[in-house]
Amino acid sequence: MPSPLMIGRLVVTNMTDAAFLFAVASSLRRMMIGFTGVVIIGIGTGLLLGRFRFLDDVLGTLAIALHAMPGAAWVPLAIVLFGLNESAVIFTVLLGAAGIVMVNTSSGVKEVPPLVLRAAKTMGARGATLFWHVIVPAAIPRIVDGLRLAWAFGWRALMAGELMVGSIQGMGRLLNDVAKQRQMPQLLAFMVIIATISVAIDTLIFKRVEKMVKSKWGTA
């Protein structure tokens, strides 16, 4: 077993290695593209499902099924659809993380506190105005919750996609390569870095936003 000190050293060496950083950047870029899609499609669909009862009846179950599917399970389909390339990985991130955002957004919309709705209605808000000025802002804490979870799900889907697609530049391929060469210390160092990036982004961005929103909306 390699010592923690040794792994620590390897982590530092990697972080200053241009080739390694390039691989990390490629993975992060894919994640960003996928996550942007998650934000747009997840929130967009979630708002539609929350707003229109008939859509929710038809597609609501589909969103829940999408959310129930483990991200890795999308990879084979992604490969069949797109081939062994970057698009397949992005597709995996998108489908692995969009479901939770849809489900959270639509329940946020449906579960606006009755008191807030009553207050808005007595002040003359109705229809689309009520939706955009009251219901959507009231749902923001739930949407933020969904995005935070989606980040974690998306990150897992990204790794699954990169590991299985294998041939493209990125952290997944690095893991595959060192595993084939049985380089245990380097493998562990990569894994530490992968976990750290995920935790860092969660703490620096998502946790902060969530905390801010919760204290402001009084849902903490």
Added chain:
Amino acid sequence: MVVLERVTKQFSHNGNKTDVVSDIDLTIAEGEFVCLVGPSGCGKSTLIYLIAGLEKPSAGRILIDGTPITGPGRDRVVVFQESALFPWLTVQQNVEFGLKMAGAPKAEQTKKAGHYLRMVHLSRFSGAYPYQLSGGMKQRVAIARALAMDPKILLMDEPFAALDAQTRHLLHEELIEIWRETKKTILFVTHNVREATVLADRVFTMTARPGRLKKGYAIHLQRPRRESDPHLVVVQQRILLGLQEEIAKVVKDEGLDYLVKKTGPVAVGADGSGGAR
């Protein structure tokens, strides 16, 4: 003028329909301050929602200046028990909300919101968010928000119930001041008998299950009033005596009557909340 004609509201609970409020006849004159007191769950909020147009009566009609209401209207605004302020808007934006919905020009929104925030002494907090305010301040913002729409009728649903006694006292004075200045018609619902007698021209008691109007008490005492004014204390006692029966009924329905058997009649606090909540 607000007129309720034989207003009844039923809710169904797994198939059984029960009257939550039943056969309410009530006329409130222009500029009058009317309080409604009754135990928890007797249908006070339901009645407020009916007049606000948020609920439709199962039977009977509600008329404002002779016209039956068909839904929420800018002539009637509700101040709710808990702060129903919008947490994502600043104090100023909350007060402007109704005007914005009405399509008022931005300059007018700013001006009116400023005016009513001054009236509730919160100008300094116009840029704050609701979570930064105390409970009393939130309710003052809610009052300013309601007044900014310049409604004829202010419907207040236990607006001060969650506040401590001192804050409540201050807000009573402030509300009376506002009422005098703006000449609004106010229907104020509370389970606190003392509060009702300090504020109202007329106090009505409500029965529980079904909620009916029980008795009216006119209070011709100059304002500002002190809760402990001997004239008021007499009225308070009379009202409480009338409410005993209703509270006992609630206690029994809620399966708390074994307590009463053990300890004798339910002690009714002077705030009229009784033992049961």
